[in-house]
Amino acid sequence: MESYLVCVIKQFEYYKSLGDKTFSQLTFDEMQWQSTEASNSISIIAKHIVGNMLSRWTNFLTEDGEKSWRNRDAEFEDTYTSKEDLIASWESGWLCLFNALKTLKSEDLERIIYIRNEGHTVTEAINRQLAHYPYHIGQIVFLGKLLKDEQWLSLSIPKGNSSKYNKEKFSKEKIRKHFTDDL
Numbered sequence: 490m491e492s493y494l495v496c497v498i499k500q501f502e503y504y505k506s507l508g509d510k511t512f513s514q515l516t517f518d519e520m521q522w523q524s525t526e527a528s529n530s531i532s533i534i535a536k537h538i539v540g541n542m543l544s545r546w547t548n549f550l551t552e553d554g555e556k557s558w559r560n561r562d563a564e565f566e567d568t569y570t571s572k573e574d575l576i577a578s579w580e581s582g583w584l585c586l587f588n589a590l591k592t593l594k595s596e597d598l599e600r601i602i603y604i605r606n607e608g609h610t611v612t613e614a615i616n617r618q619l620a621h622y623p624y625h626i627g628q629i630v631f632l633g634k635l636l637k638d639e640q641w642l643s644l645s646i647p648k649g650n651s652s653k654y655n656k657e658k659f660s661k662e663k664i665r666k667h668f669t670d671d672l
Contacts, residue, residue: 491595493598493612494590494593494595494598495667496667497590497615497619498587498590498591499667499669499670500619500669501583501586501587501590501619501622502587502669503669503672504622504623504626505583505626506672507626507629507630507644508535508579508626508629508630510642510644511531511629511630511633511644512531512572512575512576512579512633514633514637514640514641514642515531515572515633515636515637516572517569517571517572517575519531519633519636519637520532520535520569520572520575521567521569522632522636529565529628530567530632531629531632531633532567532569532575533564533565533566533567534625534628534629534632535575535578535579535629536564536565536567536568536569536575536578537561537564537565537625538579538582538622538625538626539564539578539579539581539582540559540560540561540563540564540582541564541582541618541621541622542582542583542585542586542618542622543556543559543581543582543585544556544559545586545604545614545618546585546586546588546589546590547585547589549589549602549614550597550600550602550611553603553604553605553606554602554603554604554605554614555604555605586618590615593611597611598610598611598612599611599612602614604617630644
């Protein structure tokens with residue numbers, strides 16, 4: 490179970506880095522772009538992720554994950570005034586998540602916690618969020634790629650480079666490690 494905790498922290502760090510690397514390629518105006526009035530901008534998606542993180546991970550072992558102070562509907566209204574404001578908020582959500590995860594012990598993983606009065610083991614709650622955040626970060630990356638078009642800097646193996654990438658990987662000895670260790 491200790492390896493599970495190490496692995497999920499690395500997974501969350503990886504997905505945070507995809508958001509970070511997307512943000513670094515965009516202007517604030519690009520982050521606020523919406524394809525339609527009903528669609529979400531990168532800024533709004535980030536705000537929703539942060540709101541969810543702060544609600545889910547604040548005192549998560551002792552309080553319901555859906556806090557009374559959370560206003561989920563307001564997360565879908567863009568109120569950021571600058572890229573720095575957005576990134577500071579983004580960092581606060583991730584700090585809350587990582588601080589919560591780094592306090593866990595193996596024996597905590599089977600504890601029951603609640604999200605909207607529905608019981609989850611801590612493992613189930615972690616897995617729920619490990620699916621939720623990458624879902625939205627994928628949206629952020631997709632929008633970033635769409636906005637930057639030819640100027641987009643790939644966050645993974647660039648198109649047409651799979652053979653080169655695999656050749657490099659297979660030229661090395663087999664080792665046990667997390668796939669994010671070299672990123």
